[in-house]
Structures are given as C-alpha cells and as structure tokens.
Amino acid sequence: MKIFLRSHLALVLMVVAQGGFTWLYFWFLGFRGWGHIVYVISMQVVFILGYLAYRFINDYRLFKWLTTSSDEMRYIPRFGNGYFNKALHLKVLEEKSISNQKIMECEAAVKEKVTFMNQWVHQMKTPISVIHLMIQNNDDPIFQDIRKEIYKLEMGLKTVFYTSRLSLFEKDYVIEEIPVYTFIKDLVKENKSLFFQFGVYPNISIEDEDINILSDKKWIKFVIEQIFSNAIKYSTKKSNKVDIKVEKENKEVILTITDFGIGIPEQDIKRIFEPYFTGLNGRRYHESTGMGLYLVKEVLDKLSHNYSIHTEVNKGTSFRIYFSV
Numbered sequence: 001m002k003i004f005l006r007s008h009l010a011l012v013l014m015v016v017a018q019g020g021f022t023w024l025y026f027w028f029l030g031f032r033g034w035g036h037i038v039y040v041i042s043m044q045v046v047f048i049l050g051y052l053a054y055r056f057i058n059d060y061r062l063f064k065w066l067t068t069s070s071d072e073m074r075y076i077p078r079f080g081n082g083y084f085n086k087a088l089h090l091k092v093l094e095e096k097s098i099s100n101q102k103i104m105e106c107e108a109a110v111k112e113k114v115t116f117m118n119q120w121v122h123q124m125k126t127p128i129s130v131i132h133l134m135i136q137n138n139d140d141p142i143f144q145d146i147r148k149e150i151y152k153l154e155m156g157l158k159t160v161f162y163t164s165r166l167s168l169f170e171k172d173y174v175i176e177e178i179p180v181y182t183f184i185k186d187l188v189k190e191n192k193s194l195f196f197q198f199g200v201y202p203n204i205s206i207e208d209e210d211i212n213i214l215s216d217k218k219w220i221k222f223v224i225e226q227i228f229s230n231a232i233k234y235s236t237k238k239s240n241k242v243d244i245k246v247e248k249e250n251k252e253v254i255l256t257i258t259d260f261g262i263g264i265p266e267q268d269i270k271r272i273f274e275p276y277f278t279g280l281n282g283r284r285y286h287e288s289t290g291m292g293l294y295l296v297k298e299v300l301d302k303l304s305h306n307y308s309i310h311t312e313v314n315k316g317t318s319f320r321i322y323f324s325v
Contacts, residue, residue, distance in 0.1 A: 008052060015048045110167050117164035121157050128153055147197050155229055159291050162222050166295070169302050173216040180246050180253065181209040187221060188244070191228055199240055200232045200259075206246040213253050213323035219299050220321075226292045227257045227319050234281060235261035239316070253323040260316040269311065273297040 019041045026037055056063075128150055135143045165172055188195075188202050195201055231242045239260035246255050264272060268279035276290040300307050300321065311317040 008055070012048065012052075015044055019044055114164045114168060117160060121161045124153075124157055128157075144197060147193070151194055151197065156289070158222065158225070159289065159295065162219075162295060162299075163291065166298055169219075169299075173219055173303070175214055175216055175303075177212045178215055178217055178220070180211045180213055180255075181206050183217070183221075184244060184246065184255075187224060187228075191225065194228070194232060195242075198232045198236050200235045201241055202244055203241050204244045207248055211246065211248055211253055211325075213325065215303055215305065215323060219303060220305075223296050223299050223321070224255075224257070226296050230292060231257055231259035231261070231317070231319075234263075234317070235259045238262060238314075248325070251325055253325055255321045255323065256318055258316060258318040263313040263315055263317055264309075264311040265313060269309075272309070 022040055022044075023037055031037075131146070131150060135146055184204060184206065188204065228242070235242060241260065243256070243258040245258070246253065248254075262281060265280045268277075268281070271277045272279065272293050273296075274290075275294040277294075278290040297307075306322040308320045308322075309317065310320075
C-alpha cells in the first residue's frame with residue numbers, strides 16, 4: 001500500500017491543486033454558491049478515489065510482488081492491462097530470459113573450471129606421493145628440506161582445490177555430529193610429519209572426551225589444517241609448541257589453537273582475512289599466499305561458526321572457533 005500511495009502522490013497533489021484552483025476561480029468571479037463548489041470538488045474527489053481504487057485492484061499483484069522476498073520474485077506478474085504495461089511486461093520477461101541464460105552459462109563455466117582444477121590437483125598428488133616414497137628412508141638434512149618443500153606443494157594444492165570448490169559450497173557440505181576427541185587426535189596424527197619437520201609439537205588439552213560438535217567434517221578439517229599451518233610456520237625458530245585446547249562453555253564448544261611465535265603486527269590485524277593480503281609477516285616468509293586466512297573466514301562464515309583471533313607481536317597468536325553442541 002505504501003508503494004502504491006507514493007507512486008500516485010503526484011496525481012493526488014494535482015487533483016488537490018485543481019480543486020483549489022476551481023474554488024479560487026469561482027471566488028474571484030464573485031460566485032458564492034458554496035453548495036455548488038463543494039459539489040464540484042466532491043465529484044473530483046469521488047472520481048480520483050474511484051480511479052485509485054481501480055488502479056489498486058488492477059495492479060494489486062504487481063505491488064504485492066514488489067514487497068516479497070527475493071526468493072519469491074522469480075515469477076513476474078502482469079503490470080496491468082494497458083498497452084504500455086503489457087509492452088513493459090514483455091520486455092521484462094525478455095530481459096529475464098537473457099539473464100537466466102547468462103547465469104546458466106556462468107554456472108556451467110564455474111563447474112567446468114572446478115572439474116578441471118579437481119582433476120589437476122589429483123594428478124599432481126601422484127608425483128608428490130612418489131617423491132615421498134623415494135625419500136622416506138633418508139634422514140639427511142637435504143631430504144628434510146625436500147620434505148618441507150613437498151609440504152608447501154601439498155598445502156598449495158589444497159588451497160587451489162578448496163578455493164575452486166568454495167563457489168559450490170552450498171552443494172558440497174553435510175552437517176553432522178563430530179566427536180571432538182577422536183577428530184582432533186586423528187587430525188594431529190595426520191599432520192605429525194609436519195609438526196616434526198618444523199620442530200614444533202602439539203600440546204593437546206581436551207576438557208571432556210565425550211564432547212561432540214556440529215559441523216562439516218571435510219571443510220572444518222581444512223580450516224583447522226590451515227590454522228595449524230600458520231601456527232607452525234610462524235613459530236619456527238621461536239617456539240617449539242602449539243597448544244590445542246577444547247573446552248565447553250555454556251552451549252558452545254570452543255576450539256583454541258595457540259602458537260607462541262612472532263604474532264601479527266597491529267597494522268595488519270584488520271586486513272588478515274582479505275584475499276591475497278600477506279602483510280609484514282608475508283614479506284618475511286615469502287611462501288605466504290595471503291589466501292589461508294581468507295579461506296578460513298569464508299568457510300567458517302558459510303558454516304555459521306563464530307571465530308575470534310587474539311595476537312601479540314613476539315608473543316604469539318590464538319585462534320578460536322565456536323561450535324554449537
């Protein structure tokens with residue numbers, strides 16, 4: 001109703017002005033027959049109200065459509081019975097058809113890109129696995145350096161893989177109950193070679209071994225591995241441990257990952273979740289891509305998990321994720 005009244009405000013003002021002009025015209029002519037003047041103005045009011053009622057009934061579906069949510073706007077009603085309204089309706093339908101076609105083409109292109117990236121990532125895993133096998137029985141320092149470089153390759157492939165799938169996130173996640181104790185233990189075990197190679201070791205503290213959380217196992221695993229990666233990378237040569245703590249607080253389970261490394265400079269904190277932002281630390285550690293924390297933020301937002309970060313330069317960084325029980 002509000003949209004309808006505002007769209008016809010100019011017409012109403014014009015009728016009021018016309019009524020005022022009629023009254024002034026008869027007044028200056030010396031005509032004092034108030035009954036006739038009131039009658040003329042009343043008829044004008046009746047006609048305009050009749051016209052507005054006709055327009056409202058005729059365009060009711062249109063104004064209702066304008067106030068609906070975006071999910072219900074795929075159907076476009078007729079804009080009225082007039083020639084202009086019909087022409088406008090046909091034009092809108094034509095443009096909508098073109099837009100839908102472009103959307104379908106873009107979605108197809110995105111799917112094709114994701115498929116290609118997934119296949120490429122899987123193809124790259126094979127030579128990396130072969131290299132692992134070739135050097136697994138060699139503990140010389142040079143092979144330790146090779147393992148570190150292989151780890152960088154693996155993290156890079158994971159970043160590419162999950163970045164490509166992020167656009168299709170809504171079709172690629174399943175919320176389930178995850179037993180925290182087993183999940184964290186298995187995750188640390190999977191990454192034990194990473195901790196060992198960089199000389200940083202996990203210190204796990206879980207308040208209750210029977211705690212479960214609600215999340216998508218694959219995506220939250222990727223998030224935690226990204227945080228592990230940052231914690232280890234920025235702890236090297238400064239600290240030899242990373243604290244992993246799980247505690248229950250009210251109706252939330254809080255996972256805290258704390259490193260005791262170089263921390264994040266104050267001027268960089270506001271931008272650490274921006275894509276491709278590396279900051280001062282990124283300039284010191286040239287392998288930084290600036291995508292890790294961006295992907296962490298995007299995934300946690302899509303999973304509706306709150307998070308927070310606390311950091312101090314030369315003291316370390318704590319990353320917290322809040323899960324529903």
